[in-house]
Each structure stands twice: as C-alpha cells, then as structure tokens.
Amino acid sequence: MRRTLLHTLSGLVMAGMLAAPAFAQAPIKIGSVLSVTGPGSFLGDPEIKTFELYIEKINAEGGVLGRKLQLINYDDGTDANKANGFTKRLIEEDKVDIIIGGTTTGSTMAMVPLVEKAEIPFISLAGAVVIIEPVKKWVFKTPHTDRMAAEKVFEDMKKRGITKFGLLSENSGFGQSGKKETHAVAGKYGMQIVADEMYGPKDADVTTQLTKIKNTPGVQAIFVFGFGQGPAVVTKNYGQLGIAVPMYQSHGVASEQYIKLSGKAADGVRLPAAALLVANALPGSDAQKPVVVGYEKAYKDRFKQEVSTFGGHAYDGLMIAVGAFKRAGSTDKAKVRDAIEQTKGFVGTGGVVNMSPTDHLGLDLSAFRMLEIRNGDWTLAK
Amino acid sequence: MRRYRGLALTAAIIALLPLALPNNYYYDVAVRIGMNATMVVGLNLLIGYAGQISLGHAGFFGLGAYASALLTARYGWPPIAAMLAGMAGVGLIAFVVARPILRLRGHYLAMATLGLGIIIYMVLVNESAWTGGNDGMTVPGFSLLGVTVANERAWYWVTGAALLVAITLANNIVDSPVGRALRALHGSEVAAQVAGIDTARYKVKVFVVSAVFASAVGSMMAHYIGFITPQVSSFFHSIELVTMVVVGGMASTYGAVVGAVILTMLPQLLSSFEGYEMIVFGLILMGTVIFLPRGLLPTIAARLRKTG
Amino acid sequence: MLSQTLQYLFSGLTNGAIYALAALGFSLIYNASGVINFAQGEFIMLGGVSAVMLTSAGVPLPLAIFLAVLITAAAGLLLEKLAIEPAGNAEVVSLIIITIGASIFFQGVAQVVFGKGQRALAPFTGDAPIMLAGASLLPQSLWMIGTGAVIVLALAWFFERTRLGKALLATAHNRLAAQLVGINTRHVLAVSFVLSAALGAIAGVVSAPITLTSYDVGIMLGLKGFVAATLGGLGSAVGAVAGGLILGLMEALAAGYISSAYKDAVPFVLIILILFFMPRGLFGARVTERV
Numbered sequence: 001m002r003r004t005l006l007h008t009l010s011g012l013v014m015a016g017m018l019a020a021p022a023f024a025q026a027p028i029k030i031g032s033v034l035s036v037t038g039p040g041s042f043l044g045d046p047e048i049k050t051f052e053l054y055i056e057k058i059n060a061e062g063g064v065l066g067r068k069l070q071l072i073n074y075d076d077g078t079d080a081n082k083a084n085g086f087t088k089r090l091i092e093e094d095k096v097d098i099i100i101g102g103t104t105t106g107s108t109m110a111m112v113p114l115v116e117k118a119e120i121p122f123i124s125l126a127g128a129v130v131i132i133e134p135v136k137k138w139v140f141k142t143p144h145t146d147r148m149a150a151e152k153v154f155e156d157m158k159k160r161g162i163t164k165f166g167l168l169s170e171n172s173g174f175g176q177s178g179k180k181e182t183h184a185v186a187g188k189y190g191m192q193i194v195a196d197e198m199y200g201p202k203d204a205d206v207t208t209q210l211t212k213i214k215n216t217p218g219v220q221a222i223f224v225f226g227f228g229q230g231p232a233v234v235t236k237n238y239g240q241l242g243i244a245v246p247m248y249q250s251h252g253v254a255s256e257q258y259i260k261l262s263g264k265a266a267d268g269v270r271l272p273a274a275a276l277l278v279a280n281a282l283p284g285s286d287a288q289k290p291v292v293v294g295y296e297k298a299y300k301d302r303f304k305q306e307v308s309t310f311g312g313h314a315y316d317g318l319m320i321a322v323g324a325f326k327r328a329g330s331t332d333k334a335k336v337r338d339a340i341e342q343t344k345g346f347v348g349t350g351g352v353v354n355m356s357p358t359d360h361l362g363l364d365l366s367a368f369r370m371l372e373i374r375n376g377d378w379t380l381a382k
Numbered sequence: 383m384r385r386y387r388g389l390a391l392t393a394a395i396i397a398l399l400p401l402a403l404p405n406n407y408y409y410d411v412a413v414r415i416g417m418n419a420t421m422v423v424g425l426n427l428l429i430g431y432a433g434q435i436s437l438g439h440a441g442f443f444g445l446g447a448y449a450s451a452l453l454t455a456r457y458g459w460p461p462i463a464a465m466l467a468g469m470a471g472v473g474l475i476a477f478v479v480a481r482p483i484l485r486l487r488g489h490y491l492a493m494a495t496l497g498l499g500i501i502i503y504m505v506l507v508n509e510s511a512w513t514g515g516n517d518g519m520t521v522p523g524f525s526l527l528g529v530t531v532a533n534e535r536a537w538y539w540v541t542g543a544a545l546l547v548a549i550t551l552a553n554n555i556v557d558s559p560v561g562r563a564l565r566a567l568h569g570s571e572v573a574a575q576v577a578g579i580d581t582a583r584y585k586v587k588v589f590v591v592s593a594v595f596a597s598a599v600g601s602m603m604a605h606y607i608g609f610i611t612p613q614v615s616s617f618f619h620s621i622e623l624v625t626m627v628v629v630g631g632m633a634s635t636y637g638a639v640v641g642a643v644i645l646t647m648l649p650q651l652l653s654s655f656e657g658y659e660m661i662v663f664g665l666i667l668m669g670t671v672i673f674l675p676r677g678l679l680p681t682i683a684a685r686l687r688k689t690g
Numbered sequence: 691m692l693s694q695t696l697q698y699l700f701s702g703l704t705n706g707a708i709y710a711l712a713a714l715g716f717s718l719i720y721n722a723s724g725v726i727n728f729a730q731g732e733f734i735m736l737g738g739v740s741a742v743m744l745t746s747a748g749v750p751l752p753l754a755i756f757l758a759v760l761i762t763a764a765a766g767l768l769l770e771k772l773a774i775e776p777a778g779n780a781e782v783v784s785l786i787i788i789t790i791g792a793s794i795f796f797q798g799v800a801q802v803v804f805g806k807g808q809r810a811l812a813p814f815t816g817d818a819p820i821m822l823a824g825a826s827l828l829p830q831s832l833w834m835i836g837t838g839a840v841i842v843l844a845l846a847w848f849f850e851r852t853r854l855g856k857a858l859l860a861t862a863h864n865r866l867a868a869q870l871v872g873i874n875t876r877h878v879l880a881v882s883f884v885l886s887a888a889l890g891a892i893a894g895v896v897s898a899p900i901t902l903t904s905y906d907v908g909i910m911l912g913l914k915g916f917v918a919a920t921l922g923g924l925g926s927a928v929g930a931v932a933g934g935l936i937l938g939l940m941e942a943l944a945a946g947y948i949s950s951a952y953k954d955a956v957p958f959v960l961i962i963l964i965l966f967f968m969p970r971g972l973f974g975a976r977v978t979e980r981v
C-alpha cells in the first residue's frame with residue numbers, strides 16, 4: 001500500500017517536473033474588449049463564453065508554442081469611449097500580444113486608431129463593412145459584412161421573383177449601417193425599396209411601421225435589419241397583423257433566442273446565416289460540417305444553451321489567431337500579422353477563410369447560407 | 383493670497399503627477415480625469431452655486447464634440463476654429479433655451495433639461511448621413527499652428543492647462559458680484575429678487591457659461607479619442623456628470639474636481655467586478671448622496687475645521 | 691385608410707396603458723413626498739422579470755403574478771426605508787440622484803439574477819389577434835387596457851372611501867396640516883412607495899407578454915411615464931391616466947403619419963412644449979409656492 005503510494009507520488013512529482021518547464025514561459029496574452037453588458041450583450045455574452053471555453057481547452061491540450069493562453073478581457077458596456085480606454089489599458093498596461101474583440105462597429109472603430117499606432121494585430125468581431133474597407137494594415141475581422149447580408153438576401157429575393165420590398169431598419173449602429181449598405185447595393189440586383197421605415201431596439205410595438213409597409217402599393221417582401229430583441233418584436237407584430245408577404249431578416253438574429261421570442265410568427269422567415277445554425281443538417285461532404293458540429297456540441301455541453309453565430313465568430317477569431325501564432329512560430333506582432341494575412345483555407349464556423357493583403361475578411365458570399373425557419377427550427381432554404 | 387492656495391496646489395499636483403505615471407494607459411486615465419474635471423467645474427457653477435439642475439448637459443458636450451468632428455473632418459477647418467465655432471454655436475443654443483427653461487424649478491427643470499439632452503442625442507443618432515449615426519465618426523487630431531498634439535503625454539499638459547484655466551475662471555465668477563448673486567438666488571430666489579437681483583439674467587448667464595464649458599471639453603475629447611459616437615450625449619453621461627458634482631462637492635470648485643477624479647477612475651476600478659459593476663455603482667451613488675449630502679470635499683473640510 | 695388609422699390607435703392605446711400605469715406610480719409618490727422617483731421604471735421591470743423567472747421555475751401564472759407584485763412592493767418599501775427616509779430633507783438634486791442610483795442598483799441586481807437576455811411571458815389568453823374593422827388587436831392589449839381601467843377605479847375607491855387613501859390625499863395637499871390632525875406622514879410615505887411599486891409591477895407583468903422583458907426595459911418606460919405624468923399634471927391621478935393615453939396615441943400617430951425615425955423624440959419634444967407653455971399640465975393643480 002505504502003509502496004504504491006510512494007510510486008504514485010514520485011511518478012506525479014516527476015511528471016510535474018517534466019511538465020513544468022513546458023509552462024515555465026510567460027503565457028501568450030490575448031486581450032479583448034467585449035460588450036458583455038449593455039445593448040450589445042446579445043452578441044458579447046456568447047463571445048466571452050466561447051473565448052473562455054476554448055482557451056481552457058487549448059491550454060488543457062498543451063497551449064500554443066508550448067505556452068499557455070491567458071485571456072484579459074474588459075467589458076466596454078457597448079460604449080465606444082470605454083472600448084478606446086480599455087484598449088489603451090490592454091496595450092500599455094497589460095501588454096497583450098494580440099487583440100480580438102470590439103463587439104460592435106462603434107467600439108471597433110474606436111479601437112482601430114490605437115491598434116494601428118501601436119502596431120498590434122487586431123481581429124474584430126463586428127459587422128460593418130467599413131472595418132475592412134478600406135483595408136487597414138493591422139485590422140482583420142471574422143463576421144460577414146452587412147453588405148454581404150443584403151446581397152445574399154437580394155439573391156434569394158430575385159430567385160423568388162421579388163423586386164419590390166419594404167425596408168424596416170433598426171436605429172442601432174448595426175441597423176443604420178445595414179440600411180446604408182442595402183440602399184447601396186439594391187440597384188445592382190435590380191431591387192426597388194418602396195418603403196423605408198425605422199424602429200428602435202427597445203420598442204414594445206412596431207405595428208405602426210409594419211402597417212405603413214403593408215399598405216404600400218406593390219410591396220412584395222419585408223426586409224428587417226436589426227439584431228437582438230428588436231427583430232423579435234417586429235416578427236411578433238408581423239404575425240399579429242397577418243401580413244401576407246414574406247419576411248427576411250439579417251444575420252443579426254442568428255441565435256436561438258430570436259426563434260424563442262418570436263414564437264410561431266417566425267415560421268417562414270428567411271435569413272442569411274453561417275452554416276453553424278444548421279450544423280447537423282449539412283451534408284457529410286460539406287467542408288464546414290466537422291467544425292460546426294464540434295463547436296455546437298462543445299458549447300451546448302458546457303453552457304446548456306443553443307449556439308449563436310456571434311459565438312462562432314469569436315471562435316473563428318481565436319482559432320485564426322492561434323493558427324497565426326503557430327505559423328509565425330512566435331508572438332512577434334509583425335510576424336503574427338503577416339501570418340494572419342496569409343490565412344488560407346481555414347475552415348471556421350462562418351465559412352472557409354482565405355485572406356489576402358486586400359481582403360482582411362476572407363469570406364465570400366458562399367460563406368453565407370440562406371436559411372428558413374420552419375417549425376421553430378433553422379433549416380436550409382430550398 | 384489664500385484664494386490662490388487651491389490653484390497652486392492643483393498646479394503642483396498636475397506638474398508632479400507624471401512622476402507617478404508609468405505608461406500611456408495611466409496618462410490616458412489622467413487626461414480623461416482632467417477633461418471631466420474641466421467640464422464639471424463649469425457644471426458646478428450651475429448646479430452647485432446657482433442650484434439649478436441640469437440632466438442634459440451631455441447634450442452640449444456632444445454638440446461641441448460633433449461640431450469639431452464635422453467641421454474638421456468634412457470641411458477641413460483648423461481644429462481651434464472648429465472648437466471656437468462649436469462653443470459659439472452651443473452658447474447661442476443655450477442662450478435661446480435658457481430663458482424659458484430656467485423659469486421652471488426643481489423637477490420641472492430637471493425634466494426639461496433631460497428632454498433637451500435626449501432630443502440632442504436622438505438627432506445625433508438619426509442624422510447618420512452627417513454624424514455616422516450610432517457607428518460613430520472618426521475625428522482628426524488636434525493641431526494648432528502646425529503643431530499636432532500627438533500623444534497622451536502632450537494631451538496631459540494641454541488638459542492640465544485647460545483645467546487650471548477653468549478653475550481660475552470659475553473662482554473669478556464665484557468671488558465676483560455674479561457669484562454672490564448666484565448664491566443668493568440659490569438660497570431663495572424670491573428673496574434675491576426682492577433684494578433687487580435680476581435672477582433671470584444671472585441664471586441664463588451661468589447656464590450659458592456651463593454649456594460653453596461643456597462644448598469646449600466635448601471638442602477636446604473628440605480630438606483626443608479620435609472617434610465619437612452619440613453615446614457621449616446620452617442620458618447616462620449626463621447623470622455621470624451631475625454625479626461628479628454632487629459626489630465631489632456642490633458649490634465647491636475643487637470638490638467638483640475631486641468628484642471627477644473619483645467617477646472617472648471608478649470604471650477602471652470596477653472592471654474587476656465582472657457583472658457587478660451596476661450594483662456597485664448604484665450603491666456608491668446612493669450611499670454618497672445619503673451620507674455625505676454636501677459632497678465629499680465640503681464634508682471633509684467641515685470635519686477638518688471642527689477638529690482643527 | 692380607416693383600418694390603418696385604427697391600427698395606429700390600437701398601438702397607441704396599448705402603449706398608452708403602460709405609460710398611464712407608470713405615470714400613476716410617479717404621481718402617487720410625488721404627491722406623498724414631493725420626490726420624483728426615477729426608479730419607477732425599474733418597478734415595472736422588476737414586476738415583469740420576477741413573473742418570468744417564477745413561471746419558468748414552474749409556478750402557475752396567477753401565483754407568479756401575485757408573488758411578482760409582492761417582491762416589487764418589497765423593493766419599493768426597501769427603497770423608501772433605506773434611501774429616501776435617511777436622506778431627510780435633502781435638496782431636490784440629491785433626491786433625484788438617489789432615485790437614479792436606486793434605478794441603476796435595481797438594474798444591476800436584475801442583470802445578475804435574471805441575466806442579460808430578453809425573455810417573454812406567455813400571453814394570458816393566447817395570442818390569436820382579434821380583427822376589428824381591418825385592424826388587429828392582441829388579446830393581451832385588452833388585458834392591459836382592462837387592467838389599467840380596473841386599477842384606476844380601485845385607486846379612486848381607495849382614495850375616496852378608505853382612511854388610508856384619504857390620509858394620502860391629505861398629506862399631498864398639505865403635509866403639515868396632515869401631521870397636525872394626527873396622520874403619520876412617514877407611514878403615508880412608505881405606503882405610497884409600496885403602492886407605486888405594486889402599480890409598476892402590475893404594469894410590468896401585464897405588458898411583458900407583448901414587450902418582452904429584460905433588465906433594462908425600465909429606463910425608457912420610466913422616462914416616458916414621467917413625461918405622461920407631467921403632461922397630465924404631476925400629482926393628479928386623472929391627469930396621469932390621461933397623460934399616458936395621450937402620449938401613447940401621439941407617438942403612434944407621429945410614427946404613422948410623420949416619421950418613424952423620430953417616434954421616440956415625441957415624448958421629449960412634448961415635455962418641453964408642455965413645460966414651456968403649460969407647466970401645470972392638463973389637470974394639474976395650481977401651485978402656490980410659499981416663501
């Protein structure tokens with residue numbers, strides 16, 4: 001009894017001694033500024049959870065370059081000014097090696113001048129196309145752009161013979177930017193915006209705006225650009241008013257919460273979203289299947305919640321960073337930046353990423369799938 | 383000489399503080415403190431001395447910030463000209479609304495200023511073609527006569543100077559007949575009128591002065607951060623500003639500075655209270671106002687005077 | 691055309707009912723203490739949030755509603771005892787900051803306990819819309835308007851017929867005189883907070899199925915409730931209800947006929963106009979300030 005114990009103890013001590021040098025180096029510091037509270041928490045909450053889950057996993061499997069990953073996160077409360085201040089703290093005080101974050105476009109844009117000046121790689125988790133257009137040397141992003149969402153929706157509308165639609169956009173940053181892009185690309189697809197209304201993210205009732213759109217002559221569909229709770233209220237009102245024309249949403253509702261809050265009215269709604277939401281329905285030949293199924297299972301097991309694409313984008317950002325560290329073989333900021341820019345064929349939850357010096361997003365329209373909600377679940381639209 | 387004691391002390395602190403600041407992040411916090419302090423020194427004249435509430439001053443701050451942003455980014459104006467134009471514009475707006483608004487008292491005044499602040503916020507959000515909406519807009523750096531204020535250290539000195547100027551101005555107003563008139567009307571408006579003071583005129587004056595302070599600091603902040611969003615005009619920001627005055631010390635210029643220091647550092651200190659920030663902030667707010675109703679500095683000063 | 695206007699009206703009435711209940715809460719507390727309770731919106735939020743948490747824990751709806759109101763009423767009492775009373779005769783600014791601090795505190799607690807997401811309460815009698823002359827009305831809206839009406843009647847009875855109600859009115863008219871005739875004004879203050887909180891909770895519960903509840907749903911509702919109360923005349927119950935309904939209607943009509951972008955600006959433009967031209971509101975009493 002005593003001898004086995006002694007053996008076990010010495011075995012452990014030896015194992016510990018062997019393992020110790022592997023982690024004796026300083027950890028790789030990953031800085032992030034996320035909107036964990038405030039209006040952006042719909043996005044920020046799955047983001048922080050994903051970071052915590054996967055950094056733990058990676059560390060358990062030996063870390064990166066033999067070093068542990070350490071996450072330093074600050075909550076900007078969906079306030080760009082705070083995001084700016086916390087970014088300074090990450091760069092100057094915490095001396096992080098890379099920054100992944102900026103849940104909203106406002107926060108991201110407030111962080112951009114700082115990362116450019118400090119020359120530190122930055123992977124944004126926000127949506128607007130303005131983040132990577134024009135391309136900024138140190139700034140990358142993982143989510144699909146709002147312009148891509150509009151284009152994907154227009155593609156589908158054309159297939160169904162819809163040319164005139166009513167736009168209902170949210171006056172959040174996401175919605176406003178989405179409205180701008182929708183207007184910008186509508187002409188390219190021969191689309192006509194016959195009604196243009198706005199609503200607020202916290203509105204209790206948008207029947208007024210929907211009634212206006214419904215009564216516009218010639219309207220064939222409604223396109224809603226918003227995220228979080230607002231579009232759910234819109235959808236409920238849409239059901240209440242018994243509107244006949246189909247409804248399209250943006251990728252801002254790509255979360256189970258939207259279906260739960262909207263109820264029956266969500267059936268038949270179409271939206272562009274990452275394959276993550278229909279992970280199990282993908283054909284076995286789909287390149288993304290293993291990645292999205294794996295992420296979904298891990299997230300669900302740990303947090304007992306359905307996945308959302310926002311957490312998926314955080315996963316993509318983290319993995320691209322990790323891949324870049326490995327390819328660069330160090331945490332030298334310039335080398336890591338180059339490695340990120342050279343990301344090719346990375347299969348993430350958002351799509352297959354191929355970056356280049358002129359494309360710091362790396363996704364094209366095929367990365368978006370057109371989904372339809374049927375019987376309270378996501379399905380691939382036919 | 384006594385009246386310059388506070389000023390000299392503040393100047394000394396500003397001059398010596400850099401010795402304790404290890405890196406740019408600390409300079410950043412110091413700059414933000416300085417800007418907030420400059421702003422609330424002006425607001426304190428309105429709330430603390432004149433006893434008029436304003437729950438919408440962040441609106442003036444935002445107008446100044448966006449005036450600077452728009453004029454420099456879109457029309458290529460020199461930053462100092464944009465800032466002065468902003469101050470003039472805001473001063474005019476404040477002058478126009480001051481007379482009708484300041485006829486109100488207490489809660490009605492609070493509500494009216496609140497409404498004004500929120501309307502400004504909504505305009506900034508909705509006119510996205512001009513302001514970039516909720517996604518904000520980029521602001522060029524601040525340069526004067528070809529010299530750009532480039533980094534946190536440079537801004538530290540600029541802000542420090544601005545704060546000293548603000549304190550001097552505020553002290554001058556307080557120690558002048560205008561200040562005495564303000565304190566009189568704070569005590570009892572009717573009594574002041576009976577004593578022959580044109581209370582309306584003085585209230586308007588101090589309202590405009592505090593609005594102009596707000597606009598100037600708004601412009602500075604916009605150039606410093608290089609990016610603004612309509613959040614700078616939000617109701618919550620107005621509350622933060624009022625809290626700085628109330629917590630630090632009403633009717634005390636240096637109290638306002640102390641309030642700015644505490645409230646600006648609070649988010650940094652609370653960042654480790656993951657998820658509990660709101661609870662802690664609410665408790666601090668309530669606690670300070672209930673137990674230290676005159677604010678931190680006057681209460682401490684009174685305590686010292688009693689024992690000393 | 692008629693059905694469109696009718697639809698706007700329904701939307702306005704639905705929102706107006708919530709504003710009316712919020713406004714009643716403001717008026718109650720203002721009457722008893724002269725305090726504008728910026729945390730009123732949070733009472734609405736607490737009611738809705740508690741009801742959702744209780745029902746998802748399996749508590750049957752009627753009991754959940756009762757408990758939610760109880761919890762919020764307790765919160766109101768705590769606010770009065772721990773924050774308002776100790777403040778004593780503080781300046782108006784200080785009282786405003788205290789209630790704002792309370793509002794932030796309540797939001798923080800809700801954020802921790804309820805989470806940051808939004809959740810819905812099941813509608814009381816289903817969500818099949820009722821069609822009326824081409825416009826659709828949700829059954830829950832009828833619940834909201836109906837509950838509002840019942841509450842107003844109950845309050846009227848309370849103030850007219852019960853001693854406690856009359857004591858509240860007396861304190862509102864003249865605090866010193868009320869104390870002189872033996873009314874415990876401190877007690878009255880506590881009751882007004884509890885009542886206000888209960889009102890808010892009911893408004894929150896009854897509107898949660900439509901509006902979706904979350905920890906920050908109270909801010910805007912509170913502000914608009916205050917606008918409604920001022921519009922109707924601070925301190926007047928009739929005014930509060932009228933103000934709430936009018937505000938809801940004006941918002942809906944503005945969004946429908948002018949611009950949906952500035953719909954939320956309507957209450958605030960309205961409040962400024964009222965305060966400039968008619969500060970007493972529609973039904974407010976003439977106030978003489980004693981010097």
